[in-house]
Amino acid sequence: MTLTLAHWLYGIVTVIIILTMIFRKGIVLPTLLGTFLIAWIYQGSIVSGFTAVFNANLTAAKELFSIFLIITFMVALLQSLKDLGADRQMISPIQKIMTNGHIAYFVLIIVTYVISLFFWPTPAVPLICALLVPAAVRAGLPVMAAAMAVSLAGQGMALSSDYVMQIAPSLSAKSGGLDQAAVADKALVLSLISGITAILIGYLATRKKMRKADDSVVEKELEAIQGKQKESDQTISKPGWSKLFAVLVPLSMLAVIVYMIFTKVSVGRMGGFEGSDGAAFIGGVTVLLLSLATISYGKIHALNRISDHITEGFVFAFKAMGPVIPIAGFFFLGSSDFSASILSIDSNESPAFLFDLVQASQAYIPNNSFISAFGILIIGIITGLDGSGFSGLPLTGSLSSALSSGSIDPTTLAAIGQMGSIWTGGGTLIAWSSLVAVAGLCGISVMELVRKNFWPVIIGLMISTFAALLIW
Secondary structure: OOOOHHHHHHHHHHHHHHHHHHOOOOOHHHHHHHHHHHHHHHHOOHHHHHHHHHHHHHHHHHHHHHHHHHHHHHHHHHHHHHHHOHHHHHHHHHHHHOOOHHHHHHHHHHHHHHHHHHHOHHHHHHHHHHHHHHHHHHOOOOHHHHHHHHHHHHHHHHHHHOOOOOHHHHHHHHOOOOOHHHHHHHHHHHHHHHHHHHHHHHHHHHHHHOOOOOOHHHHHHHHHHHHHOHHHOOOOOOHHHHHHHHHHHHHHHHHHHHHHHHHHHHHOOOOOOOOHHHHHHHHHHHHHHHHHHHHHHOOOOHHHHHHHHHHHHHHHHHHHHOOHHHHHHHHHHOOHHHHHHHHOOOHHHOOOHHHHHHHHOHHHOOOOHHHHHHHHHHHHHHHHHHOOOOOOHHHHHHHHHHHOEOOEOHHHHHHHHHHHHHHHHHHHOOOOOOHHHHHHHHOOOHHHHHHHHHHHHHHHHHHHHHHHHHHO
């Protein structure tokens, strides 16, 4: 095949993007300028460059808007539950189970994992840290161990699979033209392997520091935590409705998951609930719960209140995912599935810049599944250095599709890259990520938390990558 100047420029911009991530800087500007220059050079028209930048963002927005909606409705539901006080009611009974530090550690992990799967860890962390962490510390769990449990279970294990909302698998799959359901299933398995490994290592490292409930150090740690959480206090304004929705919401979500698992097991697939359709099903249930919760809070005020919650949800969604659109647009330009619409040309003439570059260099790249798997893992970790965890998924997804061979499936590579990116940037290894919220609400140093998480997470990622090679 013949590589054009546009191909080489695409490769150079990709390298610049990776280097920018290494230095912990934003990559939106390089992707926008890169899209403009590549389109201009490829078509020989500066006007085409201008239109391609817009089309790339528009194409990415169309492909990813379902992601924004599911985030919006989930956050809006959580806000409506806060109005009723149901968010606190949902987890208050769990405080009684924490009878000692050892039990508290694993209870904290289970609850954080489940809540983070449905609501994402970032909006869930204030709730967990305000109610469960003080109870865990009071039971004898060191506050550092509690912070590790929350970050490893939420920002790590739950977010890296994102199996319920399916945002991460969608980003990984779409940029590489891969099967989203396959990526999601493999990411779930790898997230559990990585997470269980990291959690057990974290437990072994802290179990000797577990204290008795009446230890004087416990009171000092509680004072530090409660000092950080004064603003999190709230009163329950609707006790009756609060208890009802504290039961209704978890049961509804559980019923959805049970139904989806049943249909998948019974017919070998999700029976219409593959990939984004599953997220849409959950989103629809969420909208109904949001509506009922808002009406319960105030029948007259519900018309305005639900608008406020949805607006808050959209603001959160665009803050979290907005920068991903231009980044995804650049990597969509590198795929033949999207380049035609971005460049406004016939689909039969659509270039595949990234795939062509990898194909041309295939003779110089060892055809080895071990090198491919750990190479994608390292690239994923590098892309996570920006502190997002999601912005690098279009890159790892595209590279997975281009680097795959008969020895390893591209969906496996995409799942491995997703692990590296989200475990790093999602909030376990990067101090400038959402890990700041966990450390701040627990009243500890974020840098110390990063150091405590480092080896458990790295070992977990290495073991899960080895497991991927053995299983698939």
